[in-house]
Amino acid sequence: MTISTLTERALIARLHARVPPPPEWVSIGMGDDAAVLVPERGCHDVVTTDALVEDVHFRRAWSSPRDIGHKALAVNLSDLAAMGATPRAVLLSLALPPDLPLDDFDGLVDGFLTLATTSRMPLVGGNLTRSPGPLVLDVTAIGIARPRRVMTRAGARPGDRLYVTGALGAAAAGLAMLQADHAASPDDEAAAECLRAYRRPAARLRTGAIVARNRVATTCMDLSDGLANGVRQIAEAGGCGAKIDAASIPVHAGALAWSAVRGGDPLTLALSGGEDYELLFTVPPRRCRRFLAAIRQAGEVPVAEIGVCTQGPDVVLVRDGQRTALPVGFSHF
Amino acid sequence: MTISTLTERALIARLHARVPPPPEWVSIGMGDDAAVLVPERGCHDVVTTDALVEDVHFRRAWSSPRDIGHKALAVNLSDLAAMGATPRAVLLSLALPPDLPLDDFDGLVDGFLTLATTSRMPLVGGNLTRSPGPLVLDVTAIGIARPRRVMTRAGARPGDRLYVTGALGAAAAGLAMLQADHAASPDDEAAAECLRAYRRPAARLRTGAIVARNRVATTCMDLSDGLANGVRQIAEAGGCGAKIDAASIPVHAGALAWSAVRGGDPLTLALSGGEDYELLFTVPPRRCRRFLAAIRQAGEVPVAEIGVCTQGPDVVLVRDGQRTALPVGFSHF
Numbered sequence: 001m002t003i004s005t006l007t008e009r010a011l012i013a014r015l016h017a018r019v020p021p022p023p024e025w026v027s028i029g030m031g032d033d034a035a036v037l038v039p040e041r042g043c044h045d046v047v048t049t050d051a052l053v054e055d056v057h058f059r060r061a062w063s064s065p066r067d068i069g070h071k072a073l074a075v076n077l078s079d080l081a082a083m084g085a086t087p088r089a090v091l092l093s094l095a096l097p098p099d100l101p102l103d104d105f106d107g108l109v110d111g112f113l114t115l116a117t118t119s120r121m122p123l124v125g126g127n128l129t130r131s132p133g134p135l136v137l138d139v140t141a142i143g144i145a146r147p148r149r150v151m152t153r154a155g156a157r158p159g160d161r162l163y164v165t166g167a168l169g170a171a172a173a174g175l176a177m178l179q180a181d182h183a184a185s186p187d188d189e190a191a192a193e194c195l196r197a198y199r200r201p202a203a204r205l206r207t208g209a210i211v212a213r214n215r216v217a218t219t220c221m222d223l224s225d226g227l228a229n230g231v232r233q234i235a236e237a238g239g240c241g242a243k244i245d246a247a248s249i250p251v252h253a254g255a256l257a258w259s260a261v262r263g264g265d266p267l268t269l270a271l272s273g274g275e276d277y278e279l280l281f282t283v284p285p286r287r288c289r290r291f292l293a294a295i296r297q298a299g300e301v302p303v304a305e306i307g308v309c310t311q312g313p314d315v316v317l318v319r320d321g322q323r324t325a326l327p328v329g330f331s332h333f
Numbered sequence: 334m335t336i337s338t339l340t341e342r343a344l345i346a347r348l349h350a351r352v353p354p355p356p357e358w359v360s361i362g363m364g365d366d367a368a369v370l371v372p373e374r375g376c377h378d379v380v381t382t383d384a385l386v387e388d389v390h391f392r393r394a395w396s397s398p399r400d401i402g403h404k405a406l407a408v409n410l411s412d413l414a415a416m417g418a419t420p421r422a423v424l425l426s427l428a429l430p431p432d433l434p435l436d437d438f439d440g441l442v443d444g445f446l447t448l449a450t451t452s453r454m455p456l457v458g459g460n461l462t463r464s465p466g467p468l469v470l471d472v473t474a475i476g477i478a479r480p481r482r483v484m485t486r487a488g489a490r491p492g493d494r495l496y497v498t499g500a501l502g503a504a505a506a507g508l509a510m511l512q513a514d515h516a517a518s519p520d521d522e523a524a525a526e527c528l529r530a531y532r533r534p535a536a537r538l539r540t541g542a543i544v545a546r547n548r549v550a551t552t553c554m555d556l557s558d559g560l561a562n563g564v565r566q567i568a569e570a571g572g573c574g575a576k577i578d579a580a581s582i583p584v585h586a587g588a589l590a591w592s593a594v595r596g597g598d599p600l601t602l603a604l605s606g607g608e609d610y611e612l613l614f615t616v617p618p619r620r621c622r623r624f625l626a627a628i629r630q631a632g633e634v635p636v637a638e639i640g641v642c643t644q645g646p647d648v649v650l651v652r653d654g655q656r657t658a659l660p661v662g663f664s665h666f
Binding site for chain 1: 361366367369377378379380381382391411412416418457460462465469480532554
C-alpha cells in the first residue's frame, strides 16, 4: 500500500496522530496557517535549514526510512550544536514520490519524531507535497542561545588551538562500504559503527551548548563537509592560517580498517570524506584547561587537539615532517 | 551555461552577492552554521514552511524563473498574513537540477529576493543541493506578532459573518488558460490578471496585520486550497456550520470570461480552484463596522461578505434558493 492511496488530508492526519502534545512554549502548533512560539526571555533565535535529497544524500536501498528521518533532523541539530544553541522547535517539509509505501512514510516520520522528542524539539510546522522524482526532506531547525554565548566560524586568532570531537572518517567509510556492497561481518563492531555514523549521525548538542555556556572557544563549526573544509573555513573567516598535525587527527578504527582492506589513505576519509557531524573548535591557549573541563562536563564525546592557528593565510598539513597544503575539498555542484 | 559548471561554493557565493545587507535584528546572517535573530520585545514568533515542486506546483514552460522565485516566497507570506504576523526573516532551500541554466538560477534568486526586500524580510539562511529530478524550492518564513493579536482558524461562532478579500478563481482560471495553451489577446486585461494571479500571487500582509491589530476577526485563514476548503476548515475548527450565499461570492472577471468561453461553472473555479492567496475572515456582527474600517485603513484589497456561521455541522451553499452541500475539495495525494 502506497501513500497515493490516501488523500493529502488523510496523510497529514496520519502525521499529526504521531506528533506528541507540544510543550508550553508552543502557543499554536501544527494545523494552522503557521505556528506561534513564545520566545525564551533573554535568548536569541538560532535558525538553520538543511535538506536530504534521495540519490544525492541517501539511497533507499542503503538506509531504512527511520534512518532517513533521523538523519534529516540530525544534520540540522548539528548546525545548532555548532552555534552552541539549545533546540526549540522544528519544521519538516516532505516531497514524497507517490509510490512510497505507507510503511516507509510511517518509518520516516517515526525516525524524525523519535529524535525530535529526545532532543525536546516539538514539530510545529510541516508541509506535505507530491514529488515527481526523488524523496526530499527539508528541515528547518530553530534553537535558542544567550546572545554572548553564540559560537560562530569567525574569531579564530593565531595561537588558538584546534580541537575536534570524536573520531573522523567513520561516515565516509560507512558510505564506501555501502557503495562497494561490502558485507561486514556481524561481529565487526568498527564497521557497524561506520555504517551507523553514515546512517544515523549523532549531533553534539550537549558538547556545543556547554562549551558555548563556558565561553571558552573562539569559534566552532560542524564537520558536515569534512575536516579540511572546516579548518579552511575557520582560517578564512578569522583571517589566519592553520597548521594541522596529521598524527593527531583521530581517525575512526573502522576507517583505518576499511582503508587497510581497500588500500586507500585513511587520512583522506578523515579530511575530505565529510558527513562527520563532529565539532571543530578553536580555543586560546589560556582557556584550554577550562575547555577540556567543559568537554568532560558534557560527557558526550572526547576531543583531540589537532593543530594550531597561525599567522598568514597558509593552511598546512604536517605529516611525517612534511608540510603540504590541506586538501581544498573541491567538488563540482 | 548551466549551474553544473560551477562548484557549490561558487554558486553559494553567487547567491550571497545578491543578498542585501541585513537589518539590525539579524545578529548573524547567512554563511555560518546557522543564523541568529534578535527577538522583538513583546512579540511571539510565527513560523511556517511551504514548498514549490516542479511539475506539481509549477512548470518552467508556464512561469519564468522570476515568477517561480516570487511565488515560492509569496505562498509563505500568505500564511503569515493569515496569522496577522509581520515578516521578520526567511530561509530558502533549493534543490536544483544540474542542467538548470545559470540565468534561470539568477532569475529564481532575484524573483525571491525582490519580494523579500519589499516585504522587509532578510534572507538569513539557505541550502543549495543538487536534485536528480525536479526543481524544488522550500521556504521557511518567520514572522512576529503580538500574543493576543494572532488570528487562527479556530474561534468562529454561530452568527459570525464570513468575509473574503479580493476576487476568487483568478489563479485557477490562469492555470486553466496555460493548460489549454490559450493565447489571451494582449488587450484582455482580465485574462492577464488571471495569469498574474497564478504566476505571481500577492499576499495580503497589510490587511492581515491591520485586522489582527484591531482584533475584529474571530478567525482568519488563507485560501490556498480554495474557498470551499477554507470555509470547511473554519467551521470544523469552530465546531459550527456555515451558510454561503453563492451570489455574494466575488468571482474574478477573468474567471467568469474563461468559464463563458469554455462552458464551465465559474463558481467551481472560485470554490475549488485554489491558489487564490486571498484571506477568509469570520467577524462577529457587532464588530463588522470596525472590521470594514480596518479593511479600508489597510487599503490593499476590498472584501465581500459571503455568508454566515451557523449552528450545527452543515456547511451549505445557497444558490438560486437551493441549498446544497459545499464541495468537499477532495483530492488524491
